[in-house]
Amino acid sequence: MASDEVEHDLCTGCDFDYLRIVKRFHSEPEEAAEFLRKHGVLPSQVTCPECQVPCKFRKDKHQWYCGRYKRYAKTKKRILCSFNVSDYKGTFLDNTHLPAWKIILFINHWIQKFWEHDIIVMCVKWSSKTSVDWRRFCSEVTLLWLQNQPPIGGPGIVVEIDETFFVRAKYNRKRSLRDVWLFGGIERVDKKFFLVSLMQRDQVLDRSAAALIPMIRKFIQPGSIINSDGWAAYRPLADEGYTHRVINHSEAFVNPNDPTINTQTIKRLCRDVKEWSKRPGLQTEYFEQYFSRYLFLHANADQTLHHFLIAAATLYPPQSDRPRGRPGAVAALPLSQP
Numbered sequence: 001m002a003s004d005e006v007e008h009d010l011c012t013g014c015d016f017d018y019l020r021i022v023k024r025f026h027s028e029p030e031e032a033a034e035f036l037r038k039h040g041v042l043p044s045q046v047t048c049p050e051c052q053v054p055c056k057f058r059k060d061k062h063q064w065y066c067g068r069y070k071r072y073a074k075t076k077k078r079i080l081c082s083f084n085v086s087d088y089k090g091t092f093l094d095n096t097h098l099p100a101w102k103i104i105l106f107i108n109h110w111i112q113k114f115w116e117h118d119i120i121v122m123c124v125k126w127s128s129k130t131s132v133d134w135r136r137f138c139s140e141v142t143l144l145w146l147q148n149q150p151p152i153g154g155p156g157i158v159v160e161i162d163e164t165f166f167v168r169a170k171y172n173r174k175r176s177l178r179d180v181w182l183f184g185g186i187e188r189v190d191k192k193f194f195l196v197s198l199m200q201r202d203q204v205l206d207r208s209a210a211a212l213i214p215m216i217r218k219f220i221q222p223g224s225i226i227n228s229d230g231w232a233a234y235r236p237l238a239d240e241g242y243t244h245r246v247i248n249h250s251e252a253f254v255n256p257n258d259p260t261i262n263t264q265t266i267k268r269l270c271r272d273v274k275e276w277s278k279r280p281g282l283q284t285e286y287f288e289q290y291f292s293r294y295l296f297l298h299a300n301a302d303q304t305l306h307h308f309l310i311a312a313a314t315l316y317p318p319q320s321d322r323p324r325g326r327p328g329a330v331a332a333l334p335l336s337q338p
């Protein structure tokens with residue numbers, strides 16, 4: 001977006017439940033699109049790249065077009081600029097012909113703690129394939145939201161870190177996974193966190209300093225006070241601009257000399273994630289999708305739809321130069337997956 005464009009006021013907070021969505025958006029397609037505009041998911045303004053003037057919106061075609069006439073000096077003919085672009089282009093709704101209200105309804109269903117494909121397919125009357133696709137798009141939003149968390153901590157702020165064994169995958173599967181570990185950190189007071197898996201599909205587990213220290217640099221601000229267990233890979237932390245406090249887990253979970261030195265908060269978060277991801281029917285192949293969705297809901301328990309739309313708009317900024325199509329960050333879950 002060009003810097004001289006007018007910034008439209010984005011929604012700073014709202015709460016919508018299922019009935020309000022249906023009541024407000026079902027019979028008023030423009031209301032639904034406006035709701036998405038208010039969250040930056042759809043563009044509020046488009047500038048013609050050729051004439052540098054604001055485009056007009058054509059509701060019937062869901063298109064932005066340039067209404068400027070160019071005059072040709074020789075012939076004095078006036079010709080209308082031919083620029084036009086779909087309202088959905090480059091956005092979270094790119095390449096779809098679905099009405100906005102159905103997408104809002106689907107998202108609202110997907111962000112409920114427990115949800116079912118069958119129910120949403122019945123409500124919006126989509127094919128199973130469309131539902132699987134949109135589940136993937138939603139998963140991308142929460143996965144990339146998680147991966148792009150701003151760094152936590154700061155001077156004097158206590159951050160607990162821990163790596164924890166997450167799941168032992170079955171070796172006899174075609175796409176076999178090895179053991180999976182989670183690595184995470186959390187601010188003890190404000191509970192800001194990061195959580196990543198230490199291994200991608202078919203890669204070798206790496207819990208060495210060479211793997212962990214760059215992640216710590218990425219996710220934790222210098223000057224933080226880091227509490228960790230005595231894992232050897234953490235030893236260089238003091239040289240990285242952190243205050244490092246160690247608790248030896250083979251002896252106790254809290255340092256007997258100073259009870260504030262512990263990693264209970266991060267252990268609790270990892271335990272919750274593990275429990276959530278071990279529900280019956282879940283498959284280890286998709287654990288990152290499960291836990292990123294879980295953590296998104298956990299961190300945005302209030303106004304979840306609002307926060308999801310803001311995250312989707314951040315990932316797919318309207319009228320960006322991003323190549324057409326989606327990042328394709330996640331694999332599509334089968335329909336049978338809870």
Ligand SMILES: [Zn+2]
Nearest residue numbers: 011013014306
């Ligand atoms: Zn809102």
Ligand SMILES: [Zn+2]
Nearest residue numbers: 048051066081
């Ligand atoms: Zn133009």
